[in-house]
Each structure stands twice: as C-alpha cells, then as structure tokens.
Amino acid sequence: MALTTDAPPEPPAKAKRRRGPAYWIGLGMLLAGLAVLGWLAWQFWGTTWEAHRDQRKNVQLFERGSRLTDAEALIRIPRFGKKYVVPVYAGVSEDVLARGFGHFPHTADPGQVGNYALAGHRITHGQPLRDMPELRPGDKVIVETHRATYTYVLDTNPNDLVVSFTQTWVLDKHPHNPTPGGVEPAARYHRLITLTTCSELFHTDNRMIAFGHLVGTKKHPRHGPRPLPTTVG
Known part of the structure; x- marks a missing residue:
C-alpha cells in the first residue's frame, strides 16, 4: 500500500481590510500637522540661522571696506555681549528686516x-532686538559707518514706552509725546537715536x-586700513 504525503490544507486568505474615510482624514491631519510644525521650526530657528549667516558675511565685508555689501552701518550693543554686531540696511521693508536692522526713510543719518x-x-x-527689554538708560549703542564710529547712550527704559505702530511721532526729528508727561527725548539733545521693535x-x-x-564721534582715517573695532564698556 502506497504512503500518501498530502500537505495540510492552507488556511483561508484573510479578507483585505478597506480603509475608510476616517483613516484618510486622520492621515491628512497628521501630515498637515507635521507641515505646520516644520514651518514653525523654520520661522523660529531656520530664518534666524539664515539671517545670522548673511549677517556674518556682510559684517566681514563691511569691516574690510568692501563695496560688495549694501549695509549702511554696523550696530554694536555692549549690553548684548562682545560678539554682538548687526548690519543696518536702508528701509524697513520685510525683506530688509529679515537681514538685520532697518533704517527708517527720511530720518537722520548716524x-x-x-x-x-x-x-x-x-x-x-x-x-537683533530680542533682548531689548533688558536695555536701560546709560547703555551704549555704537554705530560704525565707513567714515566714523558714533557712540550713543540710551536715556529711556524701553519698558516705559509702548505705542501703536501708527504713532509715527517717535520718528520725528525731535519726538514729542502727545501724552502729557509721557516718555520722550530730553529737549537739550539734538542728535538722537531711536530703537523700535x-x-x-x-x-x-x-x-x-x-x-x-550722541555722546561721542571717532572719525576713521581717510587712507589705510580702518582700525579694528574695540569693545566699549
């Protein structure tokens, strides 16, 4: 009698589970959430990394006296550390402010x-002004142009004056606060600086x-290399 070697019958195939609308809606929401998180990460960290890279390049070009940069000046604020230096560009458009400080049109030059x-x-x-609330009267703002270095001293605490963006009096040649007794520059000073954020x-x-x-001006030599900036206490 012959022996049989028949294999056991295969289990029935499982029926394919169909993914319903809830699955695809959930997946879409997950992907949308990841996209939003990626966008936020770029806004908070990516744009700052990109701006710092551009600023380093333009600071180096400016300090060499190169005309390959469109920066008007460099800003140093000792309160923010010895390495703090940010270029200034003409105008206050979004493109300008994405790169550093913006110089309001029709206001004085340094x-x-x-x-x-x-x-x-x-x-x-x-x-560049993330830590502006830490500034206090007496802090220095150093503005370096190709011709001179100008040292300004703050007279007001930034926490004492918050205005609507529509209150353009702060940009006037000599700002006068329309609120009686409000914060404004002292009348005896005629060469002012205003920081806004x-x-x-x-x-x-x-x-x-x-x-x-303004409390001091140091002219740069017309010929030869410009002296390296020194830290002001």
Whole structure:
C-alpha cells in the first residue's frame, strides 16, 4: 500500500481590510500637522540661522571696506555681549528686516542732527532686538559707518514706552509725546537715536521704543586700513 504525503490544507486568505474615510482624514491631519510644525521650526530657528549667516558675511565685508555689501552701518550693543554686531540696511521693508536692522526713510543719518531711527525684529530673522527689554538708560549703542564710529547712550527704559505702530511721532526729528508727561527725548539733545521693535515676542501691532543721544564721534582715517573695532564698556 502506497504512503500518501498530502500537505495540510492552507488556511483561508484573510479578507483585505478597506480603509475608510476616517483613516484618510486622520492621515491628512497628521501630515498637515507635521507641515505646520516644520514651518514653525523654520520661522523660529531656520530664518534666524539664515539671517545670522548673511549677517556674518556682510559684517566681514563691511569691516574690510568692501563695496560688495549694501549695509549702511554696523550696530554694536555692549549690553548684548562682545560678539554682538548687526548690519543696518536702508528701509524697513520685510525683506530688509529679515537681514538685520532697518533704517527708517527720511530720518537722520548716524551722527547727524535729528533722529537716527532704527527697527529690528524681536523674534525670527536674526532677532537683533530680542533682548531689548533688558536695555536701560546709560547703555551704549555704537554705530560704525565707513567714515566714523558714533557712540550713543540710551536715556529711556524701553519698558516705559509702548505705542501703536501708527504713532509715527517717535520718528520725528525731535519726538514729542502727545501724552502729557509721557516718555520722550530730553529737549537739550539734538542728535538722537531711536530703537523700535515689537512689544511682544509674537505678532503685535504695538512697538517698544527707546530713545538715546550722541555722546561721542571717532572719525576713521581717510587712507589705510580702518582700525579694528574695540569693545566699549
């Protein structure tokens, strides 16, 4: 009698589970959430990394006296550390503020009679004024141009003056606060600096303001290499 070697019968194939609308909606929401997180990460860290890289390049070009940079000046604020240096560009458009400080049109140039008014981000795009609330009267703001280095001293605490972005009096040649007794530059100073930034880290229509005045000017030599900047205490 022959032996049989028949294999056991195969188990029935499992029926394919069909994914319903809830699965695809959930997957779509997950992907959308990841996209939003990626966008936020780029806004908070990516744009700052990119801005710092661009700033380093333009600072080096400016310090060499190269005309390959469109920076007007360099800003140093000792309160923010010895390595703090940020370029200044003409205008206050979003493209300008993404790169560093913006110089308000129709305001004075560094060292001139009038109001040298600057704007900078508190968050994203290099965030040059992230720590503006830490500034105090007596802190120095050093502005280096190709012709001279100008030292300003702040007279007001930025935490004491927050205005709507529509209050453009802070950009006037000699700002006068329309609120009686409100913070404004002292009348005896004629060469002013104004720093403006968002009053909060995230989106706001209000601006934090600090005023200061010029206390020193150091001309650069017309010929030969410019001296390296020194730290001002």
